[in-house]
Amino acid sequence: MISHEDKVLILGLESSCDDTSCAVLLNGKMLANIAAAQKIHEQYGGVVPELAGRSHQQNIVPVVDAALKEAGVNISEINAIAFTRGPGLMGSLLVGVSFAKSLSLALNIPLIEVNHMQAHILAHFILSPFDGAQGDKIKLQPKFPFLCLTVSGGHTQLVRVADPYTFELLGETIDDAAGEAFDKGAKILGLPYPGGPLIDKYAKEGNPEKFKFSKPKVPDLNFSYSGLKTSLLYFVRDHVKENENFVTENLNDLCASYQKTIIDILIEKLISAAEQTGIKEIAIAGGVSANSALRSAIEKTGKEKGWNVFIPEFQFCTDNAAMIAMAGYFKYLRKDFCGLDVAPLARWGVEKGI
Ligand code: KG4
Numbered sequence: 001m002i003s004h005e006d007k008v009l010i011l012g013l014e015s016s017c018d019d020t021s022c023a024v025l026l027n028g029k030m031l032a033n034i035a036a037a038q039k040i041h042e043q044y045g046g047v048v049p050e051l052a053g054r055s056h057q058q059n060i061v062p063v064v065d066a067a068l069k070e071a072g073v074n075i076s077e078i079n080a081i082a083f084t085r086g087p088g089l090m091g092s093l094l095v096g097v098s099f100a101k102s103l104s105l106a107l108n109i110p111l112i113e114v115n116h117m118q119a120h121i122l123a124h125f126i127l128s129p130f131d132g133a134q135g136d137k138i139k140l141q142p143k144f145p146f147l148c149l150t151v152s153g154g155h156t157q158l159v160r161v162a163d164p165y166t167f168e169l170l171g172e173t174i175d176d177a178a179g180e181a182f183d184k185g186a187k188i189l190g191l192p193y194p195g196g197p198l199i200d201k202y203a204k205e206g207n208p209e210k211f212k213f214s215k216p217k218v219p220d221l222n223f224s225y226s227g228l229k230t231s232l233l234y235f236v237r238d239h240v241k242e243n244e245n246f247v248t249e250n251l252n253d254l255c256a257s258y259q260k261t262i263i264d265i266l267i268e269k270l271i272s273a274a275e276q277t278g279i280k281e282i283a284i285a286g287g288v289s290a291n292s293a294l295r296s297a298i299e300k301t302g303k304e305k306g307w308n309v310f311i312p313e314f315q316f317c318t319d320n321a322a323m324i325a326m327a328g329y330f331k332y333l334r335k336d337f338c339g340l341d342v343a344p345l346a347r348w349g350v351e352k353g354i
């Protein structure tokens with residue numbers, strides 16, 4: 001077992017979708033977290049896997065250089081390389097995995113595979129360089145066991161986290177993810193990709209009670225979002241037949257009402273999961289946790305239910321390498337390393353990988 005007292009520098013690499021990111025963490029404290037977003041996908045209305053892989057190839061070296069420079073760390077000081085093994089787009093993952101293997105071989109340091117969905121959750125443990133320094137308090141972190149609602153572009157999951165190495169999937173989406181509901185809904189409303197942040201923006205000016213969309217009836221702790229997206233499609237189609245300007249005239253109210261339905265579904269399931277498990281330590285994670293209405297809804301529900309609520313900083317909601325390095329640090333403490341024969345996994349359950 002490696003002691004927490006040792007100085008451990010982890011370099012994290014994230015390339016599962018359309019952000020190329022590199023971070024450097026010193027014992028869980030973030031020294032640098034650099035990401036290159038890929039603008040190219042906007043014109044196609046979604047991530048084009050082939051283009052994402054090519055952009056990662058172009059971005060990865062400059063992004064790693066920039067992270068090391070910002071951290072003020074020489075590459076020879078790094079103790080281990082943590083990388084996203086999956087889940088994600090195969091062509092995108094391949095770039096990060098191959099790069100991580102080469103670095104580990106060249107520097108003769110351990111390689112640590114990280115499950116992207118576990119990393120989103122463990123982002124709650126990333127410390128800033130000021131945490132604990134000069135008498136400052138260390139930021140509050142969820143106590144184990146806690147519940148995490150992970151809402152990203154590809155996943156919607158309710159996870160019971162027993163410790164940094166034990167994840168139990170309590171429920172997940174049976175079709176579209178919450179992030180997809182945002183992005184596909186935005187497309188129906190004529191907004192560019194990724195539509196989630198735009199729906200968030202327009203919804204702030206709209207009335208969430210103006211239009212009603214029916215919620216799916218899914219048993220247990222699973223979710224379903226494809227029906228909601230289709231009901232928005234038919235609703236818009238029917239109204240546009242009568243008034244071709246219906247969407248532009250009602251954009252704010254449409255965004256607010258649609259967003260409210262997405263969030264109500266998430267909150268209802270989260271309440272059920274908290275009641276069923278008796279857990280009151282509640283966290284959210286993933287790209288959709290950047291949504292302002294979801295953040296306030298969780299805060300409000302948390303006050304009503306007596307939960308301790310944990311909401312990530314914006315920089316740790318969407319894909320980032322700091323969360324990969326954090327998950328890598330936990331594994332480093334257990335000397336949980338992988339070999340150079342490791343291959344990316346497009347699908348990889350949140351319970352796996354430890
Ligand atoms: O976690 P993430 O960066 O990537 C995946 O692992 O999928 O999540 C991306 C998703 C996209 O669907 C994007 O529209 C959504 O997060 N998103 C938002 C907001 N910011 C990002 N959705 C709603 N409101 C936001 N403010």
Ligand code: ZN
Nearest residue numbers: 120152318319
């Ligand atoms: Zn993600």
